[in-house]
Amino acid sequence: xxxxxxxxxxxxxxxxxxxxxxxxxxxxxxxxxxxxxxxxxxxxxxxxxxxxxxxxxxxxxxxxxxxxxxxxxxxxxxxxxxxxxxxxxxxxxxxxxxxxxxxxxxxxxxxxxxxxxxxxxxxxxxxxxxxxxxxxxxxxxxxxxxxxxxxxxxxxxxxxxxxxxxxxxxxxxxxxxxxxxxxxxxxxxxxxxxxxxxxxxx
Amino acid sequence: xxxxxxxxxxxxxxxxxxxxxxxxxxxxxxxxxxxxxxxxxxxxxxxxxxxxxxxxxxxxxxxxxxxxxxxxxxxxxxxxxxxxxxxxxxxxxxxxxxxxxxxxxxxxxxxxxxxxxxxxxxxxxxxxxxxxxxxxxxxxxxxxxxxxxxxxxxxxxxxxxxxxxxxxxxxxxxxxxxxxxxxxxxxxxxxxxxxxxxxxxx
Amino acid sequence: xxxxxxxxxxxxxxxxxxxxxxxxxxxxxxxxxxxxxxxxxxxxxxxxxxxxxxxxxxxxxxxxxxxxxxxxxxxxxxxxxxxxxxxxxxxxxxxxxxxxxxxxxxxxxxxxxxxxxxxxxxxxxxxxxxxxxxxxxxxxxxxxxxxxxxxxxxxxxxxxxxxxxxxxxxxxxxxxxxxxxxxxxxxxxxxxxxxxxxxxxx
Amino acid sequence: xxxxxxxxxxxxxxxxxxxxxxxxxxxxxxxxxxxxxxxxxxxxxxxxxxxxxxxxxxxxxxxxxxxxxxxxxxxxxxxxxxxxxxxxxxxxxxxxxxxxxxxxxxxxxxxxxxxxxxxxxxxxxxxxxxxxxxxxxxxxxxxxxxxxxxxxxxxxxxxxxxxxxxxxxxxxxxxxxxxxxxxxxxxxxxxxxxxxxxxxxx
Numbered sequence: 109x110x111x112x113x114x115x116x117x118x119x120x121x122x123x124x125x126x127x128x129x130x131x132x133x134x135x136x137x138x139x140x141x142x143x144x145x146x147x148x149x150x151x152x153x154x155x156x157x158x159x160x161x162x163x164x165x166x167x168x169x170x171x172x173x174x175x176x177x178x179x180x181x182x183x184x185x186x187x188x189x190x191x192x193x194x195x196x197x198x199x200x201x202x203x204x205x206x207x208x209x210x211x212x213x214x215x216x217x218x219x220x221x222x223x224x225x226x227x228x229x230x231x232x233x234x235x236x237x238x239x240x241x242x243x244x245x246x247x248x249x250x251x252x253x254x255x256x257x258x259x260x261x262x263x264x265x266x267x268x269x270x271x272x273x274x275x276x277x278x279x280x281x282x283x284x285x286x287x288x289x290x291x292x293x294x295x296x297x298x299x300x301x302x303x304x305x306x307x308x309x310x
Numbered sequence: 311x312x313x314x315x316x317x318x319x320x321x322x323x324x325x326x327x328x329x330x331x332x333x334x335x336x337x338x339x340x341x342x343x344x345x346x347x348x349x350x351x352x353x354x355x356x357x358x359x360x361x362x363x364x365x366x367x368x369x370x371x372x373x374x375x376x377x378x379x380x381x382x383x384x385x386x387x388x389x390x391x392x393x394x395x396x397x398x399x400x401x402x403x404x405x406x407x408x409x410x411x412x413x414x415x416x417x418x419x420x421x422x423x424x425x426x427x428x429x430x431x432x433x434x435x436x437x438x439x440x441x442x443x444x445x446x447x448x449x450x451x452x453x454x455x456x457x458x459x460x461x462x463x464x465x466x467x468x469x470x471x472x473x474x475x476x477x478x479x480x481x482x483x484x485x486x487x488x489x490x491x492x493x494x495x496x497x498x499x500x501x502x503x504x505x506x507x508x509x510x511x512x
Numbered sequence: 513x514x515x516x517x518x519x520x521x522x523x524x525x526x527x528x529x530x531x532x533x534x535x536x537x538x539x540x541x542x543x544x545x546x547x548x549x550x551x552x553x554x555x556x557x558x559x560x561x562x563x564x565x566x567x568x569x570x571x572x573x574x575x576x577x578x579x580x581x582x583x584x585x586x587x588x589x590x591x592x593x594x595x596x597x598x599x600x601x602x603x604x605x606x607x608x609x610x611x612x613x614x615x616x617x618x619x620x621x622x623x624x625x626x627x628x629x630x631x632x633x634x635x636x637x638x639x640x641x642x643x644x645x646x647x648x649x650x651x652x653x654x655x656x657x658x659x660x661x662x663x664x665x666x667x668x669x670x671x672x673x674x675x676x677x678x679x680x681x682x683x684x685x686x687x688x689x690x691x692x693x694x695x696x697x698x699x700x701x702x703x704x705x706x707x708x709x710x711x712x713x714x
Numbered sequence: 715x716x717x718x719x720x721x722x723x724x725x726x727x728x729x730x731x732x733x734x735x736x737x738x739x740x741x742x743x744x745x746x747x748x749x750x751x752x753x754x755x756x757x758x759x760x761x762x763x764x765x766x767x768x769x770x771x772x773x774x775x776x777x778x779x780x781x782x783x784x785x786x787x788x789x790x791x792x793x794x795x796x797x798x799x800x801x802x803x804x805x806x807x808x809x810x811x812x813x814x815x816x817x818x819x820x821x822x823x824x825x826x827x828x829x830x831x832x833x834x835x836x837x838x839x840x841x842x843x844x845x846x847x848x849x850x851x852x853x854x855x856x857x858x859x860x861x862x863x864x865x866x867x868x869x870x871x872x873x874x875x876x877x878x879x880x881x882x883x884x885x886x887x888x889x890x891x892x893x894x895x896x897x898x899x900x901x902x903x904x905x906x907x908x909x910x911x912x913x914x915x916x
Contacts (some may be wrong), residue, residue: 113375120325123726127804144821166797173719185503188835191368198329201334213345301791315577322527387705393570400531404538417548519780524729589907595772602733606740620749626754
C-alpha cells in the first residue's frame with residue numbers, strides 16, 4: 109500500500125482540526141452582546157489559544173510530512189498508529205477552548221491539564237508511529253540516509269518529555285504551563301526556520 | 311472515469327466525519343460550568359465514544375482503500391453506491407453523541423439502537439459497492455488476484471452480520487451492545503495489524 | 513493553469529458541505545430530551561432531508577467531475593464561476609435544515625422556497641461554467657468528442673428548468689415541492705446508473 | 715520538500731473556512747421562529763456577508779495558486795509563513811458573522827474593524843510569504859519569468875494598502891467600510907477575469 113491516501117486523509121484531519129478552532133472563538137460572542145467592542149477585547153485569551161494551537165497543529169503537520177518523506181510504504185499497524193495519532197490531533201480543539209474560557213477562572217488547572225495530556229499523548233503516538241516505521245528500516249525508503257533517520261529519532265524523542273514537563277508545571281501553576289505550551293511552539297518555529305537553516309533535516 | 315476523484319471525495323468525508331466527532335465532546339462542557347475538573351471526569355463516556363467511532367471510521371477508511379486498490383475504473387452506479395455509503399459514514403457522529411449522552415440514562419436503548427442501525431447499513435452498503443465492483447470482475451484491475459478478491463469478499467461479508475448481532479443484543483442490554491461495538495473495532499485492529507501480519511491482504 | 517487544484521478545492525467543498533448536513537440532524541435532539549426514542553422517530557423529516565441533500569450534492573459532484581474530465585485548462589473567469597457555483601453548494605445545508613424543521617409547520621412555504629431558489633441558482637451557475645468552458649471549445653481538451661459535449665449541454669440545460677418548476681410548485685403546495693426535489697434526485701440516479709448504462713456519457 | 719502537501723493542506727483550509735461560513739447564516743434562524751419568511755428576509759446582511767467573504771476567500775485561493783505555480787520547493791520558514799497566513803484565512807468566518815449580526819446595531823464599528831484587521835493581516839502575511847519565496851528567486855522555479863514575478867509583486871503589494879484604507883474608513887463610517895470590502899472583491903474579480911483577459915499573469 110502506498111502512502112498517498114494516508115497523506116490525503118491526514119492532511120484533511122490536520123486542516124479540519126485547525127480550521128474548527130475558530131468555532132471556539134466564535135462561541136465566545138453571542139449575538140445579543142451589548143458592548144461588542146469591549147467583549148472582543150475581553151476574550152483575548154481565545155485569540156492567543158487559537159494562534160498557539162493552530163501553530164502547534166501546523167508544526168505537527170510539518171513533522172508528519174517529514175516522516176512521510178522518509179518512508180515509501182505502509183502496513184496496517186502503521187495506519188492504525190496514524191489513526192490513533194490523528195484522533196489526538198482532532199481532539200485538540202476541545203482543550204484549546206477549555207483553556208481560552210477557564211484560564212482566568214477556577215477551572216484553569218483542569219483546563220491546562222487536559223490540554224497537556226492531549227499534547228503528551230499526541231507526541232507519544234507520533235514517536236510510536238515513527239519508531240514503528242524506522243526501527244529496522246521497516247517502512248523506510250530504500251535510499252534513506254541513516255544519519256537523517258537518527259536525527260529525526262533524537263529530535264522527536266524530546267517532544268513527549270518537553271510536553272510532560274510543561275504539563276506537570278501547569279498542575280502547580282496553570283498560567284506558567286500555558287506560557288510554556290506557547291513557548292514550545294514558538295521556539296520550535298524559530299529553531300527550525302530561522303536558526304536551523306543550515307541543518308534543515310530534523 | 312478513473313478513481314482519483316472518488317478517493318479525494320471519500321477521504322474528505324472520512325476525515326471530516328472523524329474530526330467533527332470532537333464537537334460532540336465539546337458540547338458536553340458549557341462555559342459556565344462551576345467545577346470544571348469534576349465535569350471533565352464525569353463525561354468520560356464521551357471520550358470513549360469519540361475514540362471508538364474515530365477508530366471505526368478509520369477502519370472503514372482502511373477497508374475502502376483496500377477496495378479502491380483492487381479496482382481501476384468506476385461507473386455511475388458505483389459512484390452512487392459510494393455516495394450512499396459515505397452518507398452513512400457522515401451520519402455516524404450523530405448516534406455517537408446519542409450514546410455518549412444517554413448510555414447512563416433512559417435513552418440508552420434508543421441511542422445504541424440508532425448507532426447499531428447506522429453501522430449495519432454502512433456495512434451493507436460497503437458490501438454492496440464491493441460486490442458491484444467485483445462480481446464478474448466488472449470494475450477490477452486487469453491484474454487482480456482472484457484469490458485476494460475472494461478473501462476480501464469473505465472478510466467483508468462478516469461485517470453486517472457482526473454488527474447486526476451487536477445491535478440486537480443492544481436492544482436487550484444496551485451497555486453490552488456498546489461494549490461489543492468497541493470490541494469489534496478493537497478486535498479488527500488487533501487481528502489485521504498484530505496477528506494478521508502474515509496475511510495482510512484482507 | 514491546470515485543473516488539479518480546482519478539483520481539490522471543489523472536492524473539499526463538496527465533501528464538507530455534505531458532511532456538515534449531519535449537524536442539522538444533530539441540532540434536533542437536545543441533551544435533556546426525556547423520551548429519546550420517541551424524539552428520534554419524530555424527527556424523521558430530518559433524516560429524509562439529510563439523505564436527499566446528501567445525494568443531490570453527490571449528483572452535482574459527479575456532474576462536476578464530468579465537466580472537468582472534458583476540459584484541461586482553466587482561466588480566471590472559469591475559476592470565479594466555479595467559486596460562485598461552490599458558494600451555492602456550500603449554502604445548501606441551511607435550506608435543508610429549514611425544510612427539515614418547518615415542513616410540518618407554517619414556515620413550510622418559506623423553507624421550500626429558499627431550498628428551491630438555492631437549487632435553481634446552483635443549476636444556473638453550473639450551466640454558466642459549463643457553457644463558458646465549452647462554447648467555442650474554449651477550455652476543452654483538444655481531443656474532446658463534439659457529440660459528447662453537445663450531449664452534456666443538452667442534459668445540463670434541463671437542470672434549472674426542472675428545479676424552477678419544482679420551486680414554483682412548492683410555493684403553491686410545499687410538500688409536493690419537497691417530494692419533487694427528492695424525486696428529481698432519485699430519477700437522476702436511476703436514469704444515469706440503471707437505465708442509462710449503455711449511454712454513460714451525459 | 716516539494717509543494718504538493720502544502721497545496722493539499724492549504725486547499726483544505728480554504729475549502730473548510732469557506733464552507734463553515736454557512737454556519738453563520740444558520741445560527742441566525744432558530745427553530746422556533748414564528749414568521750420564518752419574514753425572518754429569512756430580515757437576515758439579508760448574512761447572505762451578503764456570506765457571499766463577500768466566500769468570494770474573498772476564493773480570490774485568496776486563486777492568488778495562492780498563482781504563487782505556488784511560480785515556485786517548486788519549500789523550506790521550513792516558507793511553511794510557517796503559510797501556516798500563519800492560513801491561520802488568518804481560517805479566522806475570517808468569525809468577523810464575517812460579527813458584521814452580519816451587528817452592521818445594523820451599535821456594534822457595527824467593532825465588527826467592521828475586526829473584519830478589516832483580519833484582512834489587512836492576511837494580506838500582509840500573503841505578501842510576506844511571496845516576498846520570502848521570490849526575493850533572490852529563493853524558492854522560484856528555475857524557469858520563472860522575472861517579468862511575471864515583478865508583476866505579481868506589484869499587484870500583491872496593493873492588497874494591504876487597499877484593505878488598510880477600507881479599514882480606516884470603516885472606523886469613521888462602518889457601512890462604507892463594508893461596501894468597500896465588497897467592492898474590492900468585486901473589482902478584483904472583474905479586473906482579473908473580464909478586463910484583464912489579455913494579461914492573465916498577475
